[in-house]
Amino acid sequence: MMLTEVTAVPGAALPVEALKEHLRLGSGFALAPAQDGLLESHLRAAISVIEGRTAKALLERRFEWALAGWRDPVEQALPLGPVARIAAVTLVAADGGQTVVSPDSYRLEVDLHRPRLVAAGMALPLIPSGGRVVIAFDAGFGLGWTDVPADLRQAVLLLAAEFYEHRHDDGSGQAGLPFAVATLIERWRAVRLLGGRGRR
Known part of the structure; x- marks a missing residue:
């Protein structure tokens, strides 16, 4: 079995401005100019992780x-x-x-x-x-970011901010999702799509 993403999430659908606002509030520092590309990459990575943990496509x-x-x-x-x-x-x-x-x-x-x-x-x-x-x-939940449920949107922002703030780490830190992110996505992991027989 192989699952392939045929169309990617367009950059315009990603909440880059919301992530900028979140980083300013959480860290109290001004972002360096021209970092939209970096923030977009962290958002895509966060979305990929959340989708992998929940078996839910966020953006259609x-x-x-x-x-x-x-x-x-x-x-x-x-x-x-x-x-x-x-x-x-x-x-x-x-x-x-x-x-x-x-x-x-x-x-x-x-x-x-x-x-x-x-x-x-x-x-x-x-x-x-x-x-x-x-x-x-x-x-996917829809084509726009506001179509995504609020707890999943928040989980993406928290995880993308984590990736941004630890972008210079050597990877030896604690593995796994931050507790707040894991808590936000927990209800979406209640039923896994295993592809098996019957209606478990």
């Missing part, structure tokens, strides 16, 4: 998930939520030939923690022997 974008077989012939849990739409389901044969599956043969079961691709009939389409299926889908 396109993903592709390739897998060699269904865990359940009737429904397949998706690896990331919340999913807004299924863009395409494509069967890829061992020789590379591709067949786009009719959208009439499946539907999206919307769920914040465990979205699923569900067969419209008796079963999901048969994956070719030695081949794979590629599911393209759009996941």
Whole structure:
């Protein structure tokens, strides 16, 4: 199984100004000029960490998930939520030939923690022997930063500020998330998307 981010979060959607304000309030010092690029990189890193810990896409974008077989012939849990739409389901044969599956043969079961691709009939389409299926889908809370839940927004700012303020460290410091960040994201980690059978 392989999950690929097809479209990146646009720079304009990142809360660079909010992070600047947060750093000034938290540290009491003026930021060096022309640091927007550095702050953006810390925000992207923080978003990546939060998304990895919660299995939630914060800002909406396109993903592709390739897998060699269904865990359940009737429904397949998706690896990331919340999913807004299924863009395409494509069967890829061992020789590379591709067949786009009719959208009439499946539907999206919307769920914040465990979205699923569900067969419209008796079963999901048969994956070719030695081949794979590629599911393209759009996941995220929305296109704008204010669409992201407030606790996750705060967690990103806190973690990005941590990255910024320790940017010159040699990496030998304490591992793991800061306590405040871990607390903010805890409720979003309650149900993990494991891609398994049934509705755990």
